[in-house]
Amino acid sequence: MGTIMELKNVNKIYGTQIQTQVLYDISLNFEAGSFNSIIGQSGSGKSTLLNIMGTLDRPTTGDVLIKGVNVNEMTDNELADIRNILIGFVFQFHYLLPEFTAIENVLMPYRIRNQKVTKEVRSKAEEYMELVGLSQVRNNPSSKMSGGQQQRTAIARALINNPSLILADEPTGNLDSDSTENIYELMRDINQKLGTTFIIITHDRRIAEKADRIVEIKDGRINLDLTK
């Protein structure tokens, strides 16, 4: 199907006075439509890698190509559009806007590009809320929801614009095993139905093993790259 995400010799060094290298010469390719997991110890550089892939962070050296286009050659507005249309994020710390209700948060990526929320989009948002098990609390202020509920809201939000690529940083970190199982099924379902590419950081061995491919990061290097 072709490559959706390509990293070429990516290095990341934090700090200017005291320099800490977090990523060492990472080169990776992700196929469009694939379902990938990234594992590794805490502090190994997983989030850093994901943020670089999501254009939020820039590599110190090396290139990131999204659908073959080098991120370095994009303007701020082009990057914003890529983040909005092409990529769906689920952050490690589930960031919602506390001033808005759960469903308003889900609709936010759509509203960033569109003037009006159509009926279809609204019912799609409601459908996703249903799928992540939140239809009861969809009109609650997002700040009044539990950690797990917020995390599930963030997942529904990542899906709303039908992105080609979903980058998720421990999306089930706060969930019990049943919920984790459900979310995983949901993501797998979307992957199969819509051909959405998933790159998921996880501590959860069971989820990692169900992915098509497992990439393990150790101290900023690729320790293992296993495709089923």
Next chain:
Amino acid sequence: MRLGFHIAVRFLKSNVGQTILIIMGIAIGVSVQIFIGSLIQGLQKSLIEKTIGDSAHITILPGEDEEEIEDYDVLYKKILGADERIESISFAADYPAFFELDDESKSVLVRGFDLKKADKIYDFSQRMVEGEFPDDPDEVMVGVGLRDEFHLKKGDMITLLTNSGNVDEFMITGFFDLKVASVNKTWVITTLKVSENLFGLDRTLTSIEIQLQEDHVFEADEVSKKLAGIIGRKFKTEDWKGQNEQLLSGLQGQSISSIMIQVFVLISVVLGIASVLAITVIQKSRQIGILKAMGIRNKSASFIFISEGLLLGIFGAIMGIALGLGLAYSFTKFAVNADGTPVVALYISNEFILLSGLIAVASSVAAALIPAVRSSRLNPIDIIRNN
């Protein structure tokens, strides 16, 4: 745009206390501006009204080597077509005389007017306290000052004695009050004909008085110059501005200090809004970071804060206008003279109020530019990484 506005509304609602505080700040600024502005404008208007409200704006007098204005029909036609800003023209034949009653006498100024025309300048019909205009050849009217001094009544007969020795008897038809003590005491007003007869003249004037249209009162010097050019050197012109230079420079000083006050109020309001909005960017940096990670463009992110400035400005201006008008109203109700009239009649001008409101809105938006620029510089990774 729409989203930015919507987010701005939510941000403002999420911090109601802070929002009310800024709106109050703007409102107080606007109300002070409106109150001071109306007060100063009212003060100036009443001062000017007192000065020129019922006297000529431009006076045409005989030139250096002339005694009187003769053949005024030609002159009248010239003046009539000279400038569109001229509202009315009045003839005057003024001569000093002695006013005598019983054994007492007093020097007065006999002013012969075409009363219909003079009324447009002096507003006699409104200023009559008793009686009516003189009409017959042996009638005059006098001011309330003279009435009180000689205990005059309507219908009394008095004698006028001219410098050249002419003596004549006149009946008093009424009393006027022009609100200026010296005028009320010394003017004896009659018709042009009577004045001419009394002083043995034939169709000569001592002055022609000109009133300008209300909106052009302050162009009196300009019109006066233009007139002088048209009517030639046999006459000279005087205007109220030239004769009231001190008053005018006083008023100008007052205007400048009023504008200064208003500018400083404005600056403090702008600084207040700018600093509070700068804090909101920090308060909301997390949200801005999230929105940027979700792909909001820098411009749209900035627009959130511009909208906040706009909303705060609009609400602040509306409240400020209400507050300012309330303040002005209570001032005219509580700061009153013994007879119940306000100490200073405020001049409430719709344009001025609208302008103050618009300036408040514009400066609120301007104050929001700093936080708007800041928000567009905010990098989402700093938020995402640091939780």
